[in-house]
Amino acid sequence: MLAAIFDMDGVIADTNPYHTIAWREYYQRNGKPLSDADFVRYVSGNHNRAIVQHLFDGQTLTDEEAYRLGDEKEALFREIYAPHIVPVPGLPDFLRALKRAGIKTAVGTSAPVENLDFVMEKLGLRDYFDVLLHEKLVSRPKPDPEIYQRAMHLLGVSPEESVIFEDSMTGIRAARAAGARVVGVATTHTVEELQAVADVVIRDFEGLNLEKLL
Template identity: 30%
Template sequence: MMIHAVIFDMDGVLVDSEPIYQRQELDLFRELGIEMSEAEHNQFVGMGTKTMCEILIKRYHLNWTVPELVEKSERMYLEYFHREPTITPITGAETLIQTVYQLRLKIALASSSSRENIRIVLERLGFGDYFPIRVSGEEVPQSKPAPDIFRLAANRLQVEPAHCLVIEDSRNGVLAAKAAGMRCIGYAAPNARSQGLEPADIVVTHLTDIHLNTLISQF
């Protein structure tokens, strides 16, 4: 089955934003009076902000509406993001994107982040022109691990899901890609929290280990 399109996750694949998210979410939990173990926190990695807020409100009986908590969480994230003096892409990310173009494959970005967060991150990375097709978590009814975001990306690419390859760094993202009927490469960054990426077709520890020109004919 030949690959005709590659769909990238953003956070943790193009940019190492996990430390920012981790600090922001832990500070948010403290403000809300929530004590959470690392294992409990890990379940939210790759999940959309709206879904995370829905779970928090229900589980901890918070006196917040979902829109209010989403707005607070996203505002905090942008504040933390703008404090970072430098934002650099993950090693090998731009080369991998350029390889997609050289192979004349279609390309898209599918991130649980909001449209505005996606725009800001891509702008700071200088990657805006690489991804004319973008899908945000705001655009689908269910966030990862549901397949909605990847199915919408395939629809916009006009490529059947079976011909799409997803690059993901979270378990929720990998499960979403597989549920959408796509091939998936799990990126287990050496400094990232353990995510359980075993459902992926292949797991790599460096983006430079992904050799697309070989893989697209093997899948």
């Protein structure tokens, strides 16, 4: 392994419970309930444009309208999550171990840049990553592999030299399509669900040995 590439939501920080709260409140404000099953099916790992299209089903949204609606929800999420933000257990130590080993690192998230900046700054992790990619730096969202392919290109590594950390099924499909080895982080899905689709499954980064991934 020469490079480790991380999704953000559910991998760097377990944001999904707070995204659920924010999306439910946003859906409710717009007259539509959001169940746990619908969160996993329509929200988790998906691009905001697809999510707001589900919320406003039957309406034709322009790109500008979709971004505006998504930005409203993301501002609500940051407000709700700010007092609670912590990294996934063991992540800071694992990132330090990667740096000591000379392994390149990147973030590839479908989230907007405002959320990426929010998480990096609140957790003090920006200096641990060589490349940071967000939704507006790619033309095709996950499950398309573009964001991971671009991360590998910018890091100067091949898929065979890369490991991608993901928590959602959509993200894992993107990682698989990019040709890298996939580590499933069991925050959004169970260990058993991830074992069917990932090469390695972890609950968090506590005690994760680099040799397990090399």
